Amino acid sequence: MNIIDNDLLSIQEARILVENAREAQKMLAAFPQKKLDEIVERMAEEIYKHIRELAVMSSDETDYGNWQDKLVKNQFVCEQLINRLRGMTCVGIISEDVQNKTMDIGVPIGVITALCPATSPVSTTIYKALIAIKSGNAIIFSPHPRARHTIGKALDIMIRAAEGYGLPEGALSYLHIVTHAGTVELMNHDATSLIMNTGVPSMLKATNQTGKPVIYGGNGNGPAFIERSADLKQAVRDIIASKTFDNGVVSAAEHSVVVDRCIGAEVKQIFKDHGTYFMSEEESEKLGAFFFHSDGSTNGEMVGKSAPQLAKRAGFHVPDHVVLLISEQKYVSENNPYSKEKLCPVLAYYIEDDWMNACEKCIELLISERNGHTLVIHSKDEEVIRQFALKKPVARVLVNTPATFGSMGATTNLFPAMTLGSGSTGVGITTDNVSPMNLIYIRKVGYGVRRTEDITNGGLHERVQTTDGSTQSTNYKLEDIEMLKRILKNAIETL
Missing domain, CATH: 3.40.605.10 (Aldehyde Dehydrogenase; Chain A, domain 1)
Structure with a gap:
């Protein structure tokens, strides 16, 4: 044999x-x-x-x-x-x-x-x-x-x-x-x-x-924050286009949405108007049980399936026109499947009182899988945008654009890439769009531009040009330099 x-x-x-x-x-x-x-x-x-x-x-x-x-x-x-x-x-x-x-x-x-x-x-x-x-x-x-x-x-x-x-x-x-x-x-x-x-x-x-x-x-697991000043309809359209592209298999796509409370009801209705189904708590539990195996690994049979297919596998029905499933959540935890990367058209949905609380929620989501991949913010408030960019443990921050297309450089001027470094927490050597x-x-390569004796004689040297075109070295002692500084300071104060 x-x-x-x-x-x-x-x-x-x-x-x-x-x-x-x-x-x-x-x-x-x-x-x-x-x-x-x-x-x-x-x-x-x-x-x-x-x-x-x-x-x-x-x-x-x-x-x-x-x-x-x-x-x-x-x-x-x-x-x-x-x-x-x-x-x-x-x-x-x-x-x-x-x-x-x-x-x-x-x-x-x-x-x-x-x-x-x-x-x-x-x-x-x-x-x-x-x-x-x-x-x-x-x-x-x-x-x-x-x-x-x-x-x-x-x-x-x-x-x-x-x-x-x-x-x-x-x-x-x-x-x-x-x-x-x-x-x-x-x-x-x-x-x-x-x-x-x-x-x-x-x-x-x-x-x-x-x-x-x-x-x-x-892993992506990136959140998208919709701030109160955003163009709400455009933000929702961007998120849906991004998360449903190729049935959600792009790691850089949004995996959670965090919404300012004062616009929460309006944003939810816009999502519904564009083919999104908000699951009940029971439906969320049924679907969530299928995302991962007992050892924590991703269930490959849930990856890249359409919203109606996912619902059917979980034992409930949604209309054929539904393109995205949303589960309303309050907490981020290791045991919550909706806190993790989901490579299918499913989003977790969080409501926060203001941008500062939303900021903390986004940080929780980013560190939950420790790879600091991508964050999206939809806002017209430049100060809020800057605060998000400065404070998030993330490799790239995208502003007013779909995560899938913005991260790969299709709708932004980032380098066009299919490998997005997630080294912001020590995994890998770069956070770049890899080029x-x-x-x-x-x-x-560096050419010599100063002579050795210019830096080894115990003083500061300056090469000066004489009237005949030749150069000579002038040696300034450190005490002379300090005296010149004091004279200039006094002159400036007098002026």
């Missing part, structure tokens, strides 16, 4: 991929930015031909969300991201200060291991491949098991296009035999320089144990 050990096969494949990537990256690191840009453009051009097919395929394979919205995400990375990458210099001389005689040199970080979520498998894969090659790095993907066929097909298309245009073989690759052991081997290999984990919390412990730099796009600039290190 033949026994196939997939763990051993996956580990062996991982070692081969990393070693090939290391050799490929040595060649890639010598490519000028112009050549890297040509490869990236070719990759985007070719994958764009397949984005509809891949959207349908990913929705069918994962059973998350809907293909129409996945197509929008795929278009976003092939169009808006590419537009932002054009003209960006990541390697070689990236800045030069002629006056101060300094330069910054961008240097690729090396070999990257990438983990992608099943919720946005195609768009995240395209995005990571493009920014890695743009910045001269080799990248190896460990496809999410629930989306491995779709991710594999997307990568095959980009690999053929890139290698046909000069990308070294092995610089862009992926595990075909996907196991936990193989992924751990990828991350721990000596040649791996950086790990990008987007939306795979089950691998976070193994990721952190590698001792390598980690970029982590983690190619997060995948390089900066080599500093």
